[in-house]
Amino acid sequence: MAKKTAAKPAAKSAKKSAVKPALGAATKTARSAKAAKPAKKPALHLNVLKPSVNNMSVRVFVRAAGLDFAESDVWGSTRTPEFLAKNPAHLTPMLEEKGLPNGALWESCAIMQYLSNKHGLEKFYPKAPAKRAMIDSAMFYLIGTLYPYVARATYPALGFPQYAGEVGASDAGPTEKTEASKAATAAIAEPLEVFRTFYMNGTPFIGGSKPSIADIRLAATLEFLAAIDYALPDWGTAYMAAMEKKLGKAYSEPAADVRGYIAHVKSQQK
Template identity: 30%
Template sequence: MLTIWGRLNSHNVKKVAWFAQEIGIAHVRHDVGGAFGMDAAYLALNPNALIPTIEDGDLVLWESNAILRYLAARYAPETFWPEDPALRARADKWMDWQFSYADAQRDAFLNLVRYPPEARDPAAVTRSAERSAEMMALIERALDDHPWLSGDAFGLGDIPMGVYVHSWMTLDIARPDMPNVRRWYSALQARPGYASQVMIPLT
């Protein structure tokens, strides 16, 4: 059975927990990180002291997007890991791009979710919201041509930014209207794994 180590209020853990449900693989998840801490046994698995980490048989793997690629290739290649390199690349670019987006959204998320009101920096929130909107506009334009970031069907490329669009839609920040992003977000919300693993309160 697949074991996922990491607390579910982490964006990166959400990716893996959601995808495990999408592909229907039996798994168990253990809370690690944040308020749950990390013991020596976990640090032996992941010396980076980050989450998530998975164990799958003898394999120990960390880095959330590497985990997604591994699970897709091993357990759902027909659906999520196409043989055509061009099709894989179409999805793959959004997986790597997500890390740049995460940098843009970080200050808004930390200030509004993790920091107490007296410690918040409103200017940092505004800058972060503006930069997040600029980057989300790239997704808006990409969704002009295809219904999903992965192309004509839901795919691996929709997972990482699918997690972050929920935060963007939930944070108390100014958001320009983006019809394509709203449509995409609504389609994601209809997926059971997204509803149960991603659409939880931001903490």
């Protein structure tokens, strides 16, 4: 009888130990299933046209800033009812984010300013009023003076539509259009020199020793000059190289899309 009595607890013990691992495994599996929630969508959603240097500016910035974002190529879709409902100006880049007054924001400089302010990115957009004023001035001077010259000089070669009211978009003949493009190309040298002597004034970048959002906007703009084989001054070539070296893949990956498009257009012309 003693043998039988001893056997019973052993059997119970074996039963319990068999149940425990099984329950433990099931609990772990349930916990894992609970933990594996669907990945959250990034709060920032960029709508871009990859061959555009305006779009390149913001694409470089979000990467350099290490922001979490999603990106959609909206080539051929900016005039659809869905896009126009969000953005009646049909412009890119367009940022979509919860909390924006109308849910969307366009204009590359405005997007970079907004994101810098929101995330406290002072290394790209300093808070000190005097330093910030120089960054703002450089960007406004670029979009108001330099970029229109670059657009008039390069858009014909790139196959981009020209702005209404200008020679390139008029019924003028090929000779007049070519002359207008040449005049714009010749005019680029002056604002470029202003960037060197005033905005950089002996420093490597507009922001001083590190690139600012104004530098990102300038470097991206200068990428288009390759479309007309514009000979940048030596300092300009060194500046472009320094920007790419400083920002690494954050710069080179978006730049590759612009450069690839320019190379494609040139190959078609040949």
